[in-house]
Amino acid sequence: MDIPKTPARFDATELATLLDGRWAGVRAKVREALEGTELPPGDHLDTEAHRAQTLEQLHLLVKSGIPEIGFPVAQGGRGDVGGSVVSLEMLAGNLSLMVKSGVQWGLFGGAVQALGTERHHERYLPSIMNLDLPGCFAMTETGHGSDVQHLRTTATYDPATEEFVVHTPHESARKEYIGNAARDGRMAVVFAQLITGGERHGVHALLVPLRDEQGAPMPGVHLSDCGRKAGLNGVDNGRITFDQVRVPRESLLNRYGDVAADGTYSSPIESTGKRFFTMLGTLIRGRISVAGTAGSTAKLALEIALRYATARRQFDRPGTSEETVVLDYLAHQRKLLPALAKSYALHFAQEQLVQTLHDVSVSGDERAQRELESRAAGLKAVTTWHATHTIQTAREACGGAGYLAENQLPQLKADTDVFTTFEGDNTVLLQLVAKGLLTDYKDQFDELGTVGMARFVADQFVGTVIERTAAKSLVQRLIDAARDDEDAVFDRGWQLKLFDERERHVLDGLARRLRRAAGKDADPFAVFNNAQDHVLRAARVHIDRVVLEAFVAGVERCSDPATAQLLERVCDLYVLSTIEEDRGWFLEHERITPRRAKAVTEAVNGLCQGLRPHAVELVEAFGLPRQWLTAPIATGAEHARQDAQRAHDRTLG
Amino acid sequence: MDIPKTPARFDATELATLLDGRWAGVRAKVREALEGTELPPGDHLDTEAHRAQTLEQLHLLVKSGIPEIGFPVAQGGRGDVGGSVVSLEMLAGNLSLMVKSGVQWGLFGGAVQALGTERHHERYLPSIMNLDLPGCFAMTETGHGSDVQHLRTTATYDPATEEFVVHTPHESARKEYIGNAARDGRMAVVFAQLITGGERHGVHALLVPLRDEQGAPMPGVHLSDCGRKAGLNGVDNGRITFDQVRVPRESLLNRYGDVAADGTYSSPIESTGKRFFTMLGTLIRGRISVAGTAGSTAKLALEIALRYATARRQFDRPGTSEETVVLDYLAHQRKLLPALAKSYALHFAQEQLVQTLHDVSVSGDERAQRELESRAAGLKAVTTWHATHTIQTAREACGGAGYLAENQLPQLKADTDVFTTFEGDNTVLLQLVAKGLLTDYKDQFDELGTVGMARFVADQFVGTVIERTAAKSLVQRLIDAARDDEDAVFDRGWQLKLFDERERHVLDGLARRLRRAAGKDADPFAVFNNAQDHVLRAARVHIDRVVLEAFVAGVERCSDPATAQLLERVCDLYVLSTIEEDRGWFLEHERITPRRAKAVTEAVNGLCQGLRPHAVELVEAFGLPRQWLTAPIATGAEHARQDAQRAHDRTLG
Secondary structure, three states, X not given: OOOXXXXXXXXXXXXXXXXXXXXXXXXXXXXXXXXXXXXXOOOOOOHHHHHHHHHHHHHHHHHHOOHHHXXXXXXXXXXXXXXXXXXXXXXXXXXXXXXXXXXXXXXXXXXHHHHOOHHHHHHXXXXXXXXXXXXXXXXXXXXXXXXXXXXXXXXXXXXXXXXXXXXXXXXXXOEEEEOOOOOOXXXXXXXXXXXXXXXXXXXXXXXXXXXXXOOOEOOOEEEEEOOOEOOOOOOOOEEEEEOOEEEEHHXXXXXXXXXXXXXXXEOOOOOHHHHHHHHHHHOHHHHHHHHHHHHHHHHHHHHHHHHXXXXXXXXXXXXXXXXXXXXXXXXXXXXHHHHHHHHHHHHHHHHHHHHHHHHHHHHOOHHHHHHHHHHHHXXXXXXXXXXXXXXXXXXXXXXXXXXXXXXXXXXXXXXHHHHHOOOOOHHHHHHHHHHHHHHHHHHHHHHHHHXXXXXXXXXXXXXXXXXXXXXXXXXXHHHHOOOOOOOHHHOHHHHHHHHHHHHHHHHHHHHHHHHHHHHOOOOHHHHHHHOHHHHHHHHHHHHHHHHHHHHHHXXXXXXXXXXXXXXXXXXHHHHHHHHHHOHHHHHHOOOOOHHHHHHHHXXXXXXXXXXXXXXXXXXXXXXXXXXXXXXXXXXXXXXXXXXHHHHHXXXXX | XXXXXXXXXXXXXXXXXXXXHHHHHHHHHHHHHHHOOOOOOOOOOOHHHHHHHHHXXXXXXXXXXXXXXXXXXXHOOOOOHHHHHHHHHOOOOOHHHHHHXXXXXXXXXXXXXXXXXXXXXXXXXHHHHOOOOOEEEEOOEOOOOOOHHHOOOEEEEEOOOOEEEEEOOOHHHOEEEEOOOOOOOOEEEEEEEEEEOOEEEEEEEXXXXXXXXXXXXXXXXXXXXXXXXXXXXXXXXXXXXXXXXXXXXXXXXXXXXXXXXXXXXXXXXXXXXXXHHHHHHOOHHHHHHHHHHHHHHHHHHHHHHHHHHOOOEEEEOXXXXXXXXXXXXXXXXXXXXXXXXXXXXXXXXXXXXXXXXXXXXXXOOHHHHHHHHHHHHHHHHHHHHHHXXXXXXXXXXXXXXXXXXXXXXXXXXXXXXXXXXXXXXXXXXXXXHHHHHXXXXXXXXXXXXXXXXXXXXXXXXXXXXXXXXXXXXXXXXXXXXXXXOXXXXXXXXXXXXXXXXXXXHHHHXXXXXXXXXHHOOOOHHHHHHHOHHHHHHHHHHHXXXXXXXXXXXXXXXXXXXXXXXXXXXXXXHHHHHHHHHOHHHHHHOOOOXXXXXXXXXXXXXXXXXXXXXXXXXXXXXXXXXXXXXOOHHHOOHHHHHHHHHHHHHHHHO
């Protein structure tokens, strides 16, 4: 098999510029701001010292001007929604700082901005931005993390005093894992079932003071500490219980639902469900930030592991007097290089997602918003799992050195572990993506009626249509020209077509399967549940296709031929290692022949060997702030040691 | 498809007895000893306090009589090698304690026992057993972790003073990650290149004092601290550098090589390489203990996740007024139940491995010893990866609760993460297994000559032949009666045959591939390296077969019909989920049809649903000491909360 050529040299600046993308300015600003600022992650500190340090670091960020990027110009911000997401993902080397920033400015500030109205913006946003008012985003409850539509905290309107009474009816309803709650938060956006005049209107958000200026809890507010966690111990997660806490009527963040002084409820959106999911949709930025940050942590872990792997040697190399550099082993390449290729793919997909977020935040286009929500859910799941898997692999690839705190991987692993859970459990998110895709098959479920339909398909997205991403015409052109000969595994059209057909086949099959089972008048839970593996697969293959199209579009934007050629090989490795991983499905459904499957494996091996010389340059090009790379094994210690050993061995020699 | 029946009831005592196996007595002794002893894992402590606590706990273990199990009767031990491994794996709830015990009694004490002679036994073993002499096992160096045959520390004999001079020539040669070195160790078994009369005789072990009675370092010994690690912070890992340290001639552990007063070297084994691997072989107990402990931690993680999953509810169940118990979701079952089935399979394989270790330690049979080394290497790799994967999955399955330290999973994850690295890097171990298997194909490499041969096949095992495990005749009988009809996926003979044929096919193919490539007069490194993925696969499928045969033999020992029936289903789930995972290979090599592959997936779903009601009983039957289960989510808190919520919801009507 002829593996397509990898260029010997390419333009690293060209590549870095391409990866920096639309928000290159924000990336440069953060790099510059961090350079002069000491922001150590603090994993060696005890909990209280770590929390104190993280709060201090937030104040340093305020001075840098980074937090204001995403806030409205009217309140002194920059009004750059996309930029705010990109700036957070640049904090990958100190995840307590990133998460606490995300809580303060993304979740708390973001909710006031998205769900509140002018009176809230004017009164609170300035002091949220400058950290005078540290706050919480109190949605999750002990009993309801994924199913937030059914959380149990109540906010009952009392027209006599024109107040809401916020209350926690039982232990399952207390607010749980709330960042900023254990130590620093003075106010919270509290999500609660709104009741007025004896009628329930679904979940709404209110501003509730938690602590006074001296840090003492407000009357009726009970705060406790979630205690030590696997990681992120610089973030003070806590629990909040409300005992008939009264707040003024104006505390309601009333953009999507309001209560008049006499208790009359009004909303621009009639359906309780649609209203709730519209509100949730405006908070999508947090989920996108987590995906972006997860992507960055995988890059950082790969940079550490790849730098070490190009210096570390082990076992004599037969026929030479030297030991073998570990990245020369195929097994080591296979651990790290497909993960690097996937990091590239996800980088371009994330860039596209942030662009959509930014553009939708300006245009307000409802259909684009639905698609954004689906993409955000899917990419968050795929990217956070990628981070978990990649950091684990990097740790193992660094052996015992990877287990030492000084080499950063332990902290990265521990801090990111919850990324697959918070801002939406990954399995639940994939299910949402699949349900959204099934709305395309609405007609097939007609016989089930509206209620039956809702059980199977989107109960929160209006539905996301399977259609081409931004790269529409390019992708279609490549597919139309797809080859199917011996070397087709490297043909982009063939690859795109394979992903495309897999998605359609899985979705068609799922729709048929559900309809068939439902037709039997079976228990609706059982029908959907028995196909749950199929449902999750539908979401995964959909995201695979979206990610690949983003990668293809990204390569297309590259104007330097050698750099583009290099990226084509990285893209090949992403595609072919993805196919290899799922070749069970492709073979089972006779989409590839056994012979072709073996060729894919051979191609992955060849691409790994071809890209190996460029591994470190490829990972450097992501341009993570240099401050975050502190691991001695990745910053020269191993090189120095190998040199000393070889010098000594020669004296014996 | 008809999924074979799972019994409604079975005899839990029968199952527990079967799992306790040959060392039921040791297991009972440890359970009893732990019941009255407080041994909290201490993950909330700072490093110094954690180390101090762990040392204290080791002294408590001494009182329990557990450490003496594996030591010779002559020195007051019980002489029960197998029992000593089993006792360590019972410490899964406090891994700093387990690892520090393993260092002191398994590695340090074990090396003195295995490599020393009577003079060392009499002088040192009693004070090693009672912890008067805390010690280290100083093998790994900064520059050589996997390739320990080439470590660089030297021990040069000086006949003038009848002393060895132990020396660290450069930084790469310092001893690294050595347990007990940073704080408590007073003596070390040091592995070094032995030089006498200017001649090198390969790696040998010597006893070198590290600290005096007051804890001060001995002259020429430089000790430093590896610092904070991802986990196991109760173990004081450190670095040791020797600056021309002199020890008496009698310090050499001289069972396999000795130096006379005049400097003459002698050994019962002529070849330097064979001598070294024979010495390593006697230390196999440590590797087997790690496999056993890894298996236990996976069981503990599964017990936490399964108990929580049977109490936790999320999302309304359509058609009822209740929320769905999360273990009722197929996706949740698929996360946890195949892992539970694999834990069963590995449990039986580990039991068999410990038996072989024990019996070989009595018989001294060399061929059995080689097979033991291969099995130990393979099972250590497979079981530690299983633990890493399962604990990760359990953490995610418990959502945010799984991220809280109080729920144990963070500590389990952090502590076990290095298991895939220490006592042999998993990738390196699998390669050793494969090389051992290739010695069966010796003839095919004849043209390469002895040197060429050595590059491809066992350079350390004499070779392990592919042959049936203990269950020989039973397995052969089942294979002979293998069916191949519609429902064959549940036929044990068909399953065994599939695993068997896969192993032979992969190995045959590998041997052919290597010979073909080698024939071209190519770079021997490149030949082997280009096939490295194939090499690792050969080892994996070999271990899969060994594990399955152990499981089948285990079920055969069960006399209660209902319990046996239940185990048959667990075994089906292990086999079929393994096939499903590797169905790419089976399809690619036309060992199963696409139709059969789909049937396998359907069978896995059906088995998950069938076993779901017994999940908690199945994991309880492993009989881990109850002291280790402290997670509130697994010990009633979630049940209580759900009850309170439902009671409250009912009052709302």
